Amino acid sequence: MAEPTRTAKLTIDDKVIDLPIKSGTIGPDVLDIRKLYAEADVFTYDPGFTSTAACESTITYIDGDKGELLYRGYPIEQLADQSHYLEVCYLLLHGELPSGAQMRDFETRITRHTMLHEQIHYFVRGFRRDSHPMATMVGVVGAMSAFYHDSLDITDPWHREVASIRMIAKLPTIAAMAYKYSVGQPFIYPKNSLDYAANFLHMCFAVPSEEYVVDPRLAKAMDRIMMLHADHEQNASTSTVRLAGSSGANPFACIAAGIACLWGPAHGGANQACLEMLREIGTVDRIPEYIRRAKDHDDPFRLMGFGHRVYKNFDPRAKVMKESADEVLGLMGIENNPTLQVAKELERIALEDDYFISKKLYPNVDFYSGIILDAMGFPTSMFTPIFALSRTVGWISQWKEMIGDPTQKIGRPRQLYTGAAMRDYVDVHHR
């Protein structure tokens, strides 16, 4: 980043403070307020970080007004059309697209790490049978710190590298295991002759008693879902990973923290919540009632799969996902499925409604991803785990970037204290 040449002036009472203005490659400039507290004895106040850049990053860029998403400069639409998930992983992790040899080497390394330590199977079996797969994933990924002692030293670049490869390779195995356990089926070991997405489908849907051949068209759709979810700059779960990592916590603990944050319905949990909402609506004639509820400030109900903190025009991932949804449903011969009819009609009505137009609420990626995953045969409880395994590479890339950034410190927000001022303790008999 170039040295700032402009400054903003902040006047507090009769004191003027100069704040350097920094510029990135593209996107809004930032006011550097790092010295503000020392010079002016004030904090900035920004709950939800709506106007705060917490770090410098070269990984992902979003222009919410244009509906633009770039991974290392490449538009998501081009990547979704011409690339594949593991190539996108390489790009996010290393900053450039790989040569043929680099890609083969990366694929081989990921493939060789897909199996889990056998003892992890027993760990998974310790969960209640009806555990949500996200609960299992948070636990198992955190527990990887107890199994892979040779990749915990965050100051060692080789440890960081091995931990990264392990997580990208093993997250699909863990997610599939969590699923198999929840439905009472035996775990299916990874099959390294399959590509990343096909292997995941195989681990989820194969059973030992029957031959299961992965439909390459479904594997392609799964690969696309993974690419579209691979990174999304400083969202809640990524910021959680960075914050956890800023204390020096080990990489498995940091990614487990990210998975826990992703689970919430305002974030990655929205794909499950959205499909459940579509099912609850059930029929097209009930949509107006739900639209009415979504607009009612006294009703906590929100249209799941609509709205985004950053995208105020359209979500470019949703556009690509919608095309995939049409393809997959056509392939499965279920274009007339009632949930899909509700989804299409809800989308049409919401896009024409003044409330949604004025608040810039458009369908987001989660609106369509659940429809595709449902058509593929996944239960709703697996939607967020699939988001988590796809986002793992983004979390790791951001974590690695943070570790290598000399300006990063332990994350420590301040507060506006509104509690009681200092007062004297009163003995229980005198209260």
Ligand code: CMC
């Ligand atoms: N349905 C109805 N009203 C909504 C919705 C919605 N889905 N989303 C926002 N609003 C209204 C909200 O009530 C508020 O109205 P007002 O200004 O009158 O108080 C206004 O729009 C702004 O909402 P906000 O909560 O201040 O916006 P935010 O940027 O903090 O929240 C969001 C963004 C994604 C959390 C929110 O739109 C939401 O809860 N959407 C539903 C959940 C969802 O689909 N989440 C997935 C996000 S994309 C995947 C991911 O990145 O994880």
